[in-house]
């Protein structure tokens with residue numbers, strides 16, 4: 162169970178935090194500090210350097226940027242298409258991209274984690290899902306223990322598709338639920354009944370997935386505490402292993418379709434806080450451990466166990482108990498983290514494809530992680546996973562940031578101890594704001610999180 166019980170957040174704390182800027186701002190692009198038009202030779206060098214260490218392990222992030230329609234709240238890198246041949250061409254190019262990368266790695270590294278995200282990965286038909294998995298297995302060392310996971314849109318799922326995914330080795334599945342209230346669903350342009358969710362969930366259980374997760378979103382138009390409570394109660398009845406509860410932030414820069422959401426129908430900052438508070442109270446009351454920022458897991462689930470044992474991590478796939486040395490991203494807009502080098506592929510699908518077909522690694526921008534960045538990354542990871550910041554991580558490098566964080570003690574958000582800062586129960590609701598004290602690196606980290614919250 163979570164070490165942190167839900168707590169009330171006082172109006173004074175809310176007012177103080179409101180002064181500090183937006184709580185849940187998100188970005189769909191890499192931070193401005195990243196170098197544009199990155200020389201792919203630099204990235205090749207990073208890949209070649211890890212080839213020298215065959216015992217180092219990999220996570221693979223696969224981006225499928227296709228959907229059959231656009232949800233109005235969506236800020237993901239995706240494209241609406243009904244052209245199956247285009248998706249076939251995309252997979253063919255992805256095979257080429259993997260070949261380019263694998264050539265540098267010399268095929269010796271175990272893959273411990275593989276995640277299909279998007280877009281809508283289960284928009285691929287059966288033949289495409291099979292082909293994609295075969296491509297990955299041909300290019301990389303997927304081992305019996307590799308954790309294979311996929312994000313699925315329940316509206317595209319079927320018993321046959323779930324059986325196929327399981328037969329291909331996928332053991333964790335996340336279903337995009339968002340909100341079950343019909344009025345909210347109409348306002349976000351995404352209709353899916355509770356019966357549909359129930360049916361797909363039952364099929365996934367029957368299929369035998371090890372873990373089934375639901376994604377919820379709070380802060381949507383027309384959402385009220387009462388309507389969201391109904392959604393939470395219905396979800397608790399189904400008892401998925403994991404639940405993520407993300408905050409919607411209007412980012413019209415990510416797509417003009419978001420203008421179709423009436424900004425006047427969005428909950429206020431304090432109403433958003435109330436919605437998230439409902440989620441925390443309901444889910445922890447139903448026996449879920451609160452994981453880090455915004456995830457909840459049954460205490461039998463690997464995430465809850467990892468948090469309890471102090472080995473919880475967060476990467477662009479989300480919270481995980483699996484630690485790997487490098488993250489390779491494939492597909493348009495995918496982000497990687499390789500040998501101390503953070504990179505993002507071309508976001509435009511056609512540009513990405515043209516570069517791959519020209520025999521080039523399709524990286525568009527990147528950033529070499531320096532010592533200060535690394536410390537910031539460690540600091541953020543400690544805060545969002547372990548809910549504390551050991552003084553030794555900040556010492557001599559992040560002293561100013563540590564001092565600014567310590568000042569939140571007067572707001573009751575952190576507790577100052579001789580060798581660390583601890584996030585209090587109230588402070589946990591403001592973790593994103595607290596992490597933003599680590600400035601530039603947090604921007605990069607936010608952009609990573611953005612990729613796994615779509616379906």
Ligand code: SF4
Nearest residue numbers: 228232235280615616
């Ligand atoms: S929210 Fe998910 S399913 Fe909807 S358009 Fe975005 S990526 Fe596609």
